[in-house]
Amino acid sequence: MPPGRPPDPAIAASMRAVRLRRRGGPEALALEQIATPSPRVGEALVRVHAAAITRDELEWPVDRLPAIPSYELSGVVAALGQGVESVAIGEPVYALLGFDRDGAAADYTAVPAALLAPKPRTLGHIESAAVPLAALSAWQGLFDHGGLREGQRVLIHGAAGGVGQFATQLAHRRGAHVLGTASRPDHDLARGFGADEVLDGAVADLAGAVEPVDLVFDTVGGERLERSPAIVRDGGRIVSVAEEPSERVSRAPIEARYFVVEPDSGQLVEIGRMLDRGELRVAIDSVFPLEDARAAFERSLATGKRGKVVLRVAGDETAA
Ligand SMILES: NC(=O)c1ccc[n+]([C@@H]2O[C@H](COP(=O)([O-])OP(=O)(O)OC[C@H]3O[C@@H](n4cnc5c(N)ncnc54)[C@H](OP(=O)(O)O)[C@@H]3O)[C@@H](O)[C@H]2O)c1
Numbered sequence: 001m002p003p004g005r006p007p008d009p010a011i012a013a014s015m016r017a018v019r020l021r022r023r024g025g026p027e028a029l030a031l032e033q034i035a036t037p038s039p040r041v042g043e044a045l046v047r048v049h050a051a052a053i054t055r056d057e058l059e060w061p062v063d064r065l066p067a068i069p070s071y072e073l074s075g076v077v078a079a080l081g082q083g084v085e086s087v088a089i090g091e092p093v094y095a096l097l098g099f100d101r102d103g104a105a106a107d108y109t110a111v112p113a114a115l116l117a118p119k120p121r122t123l124g125h126i127e128s129a130a131v132p133l134a135a136l137s138a139w140q141g142l143f144d145h146g147g148l149r150e151g152q153r154v155l156i157h158g159a160a161g162g163v164g165q166f167a168t169q170l171a172h173r174r175g176a177h178v179l180g181t182a183s184r185p186d187h188d189l190a191r192g193f194g195a196d197e198v199l200d201g202a203v204a205d206l207a208g209a210v211e212p213v214d215l216v217f218d219t220v221g222g223e224r225l226e227r228s229p230a231i232v233r234d235g236g237r238i239v240s241v242a243e244e245p246s247e248r249v250s251r252a253p254i255e256a257r258y259f260v261v262e263p264d265s266g267q268l269v270e271i272g273r274m275l276d277r278g279e280l281r282v283a284i285d286s287v288f289p290l291e292d293a294r295a296a297f298e299r300s301l302a303t304g305k306r307g308k309v310v311l312r313v314a315g316d317e318t319a320a
Pocket residue numbers: 054055056057133134137157158159160161162163164181182183186201219220240241242259260261300301302303304305307
């Protein structure tokens with residue numbers, strides 16, 4: 001606790017946390033008992049109710065091990081550091097955390113208060129936790145980096161995936177003509193999110209399959225990203241969250257870029273409003289208790305998922 005503020009006796013001095021002990025996959029995770037963090041100046045301590053995970057995220061924190069994974073959460077503010085006035089104790093919140101510090105796969109996490117947004121009223125904690133990283137990636141990829149406008153044509157690789165589900169819905173709502181690639185069993189899911197046309201992810205000749213697009217938003221990488229220039233009009237863009245485009249992909253007259261999603265509570269507020277108005281929905285593939293984090297991370301790496309993988313941290317699952 002910050003100096004001058006007595007510790008809250010309701011908050012235990014130690015907590016459960018999942019930690020990545022060494023470079024590696026789910027086998028390098030351990031459930032440990034560690035000290036509950038104290039919120040510093042400008043931070044809030046959040047009681048985590050649910051935390052969602054993203055494929056490949058265990059590759060991200062290798063320079064600061066041991067590290068707590070999961071960078072998105074839904075929970076309730078439990079304590080405040082000095083100078084925090086934007087949120088109150090007891091307020092339900094959701095957030096994308098920064099990637100340079102411990103994540104949310106724990107009973108509590110200390111978060112800069114500026115990153116917190118009100119949890120969507122109509123969603124429970126499990127669903128809310130599945131939104132921030134994927135929806136902000138989709139929002140920033142389509143609009144901030146991709147410049148997508150009404151009436152344009154966009155191709156979304158992985159249109160039914162964690163990021164792709166939001167990209168498909170947001171592009172559709174923006175009034176774009178949305179094409180998606182997805183594995184065959186997910187074609188109906190992608191159409192349900194608003195894709196006007198769905199192509200098999202394995203289709204070799206994108207150019208022969210559809211008319212050119214203004215933007216490709218890639219969440220898959222590999223062959224699909226490599227084949228993308230053939231389908232983009234001159235002056236169009238390719239934006240990927242999956243991997244850096246190769247030199248071949250980035251050659252003129254197409255601009256290709258990779259970006260890392262940034263926390264943005266203002267965008268999360270707008271996304272929360274869309275969720276509450278029923279204009280966006282979130283697909284959950286599976287929910288695991290915190291103790292089963294290894295199984296959850298294994299699931300995140302699997303093909304054939306239908307939405308996000310979420311860790312249930314607190315026992316209750318309420319919309320309050
Ligand atoms: N740079 C950033 O800021 C940022 C932000 C968010 C995510 N990411 C990264 O972007 C990628 C997509 O994230 P996501 O949450 O959307 O993941 P996801 O749902 O697991 O995967 C997206 C799509 O990729 C294909 N896929 C699924 N599992 C796969 C696997 N094991 N190997 C290869 N392809 C697979 C599937 O498409 P098909 O069914 O069509 O094959 C799936 O719909 C991940 O690598 C993630 O780490 C980066």
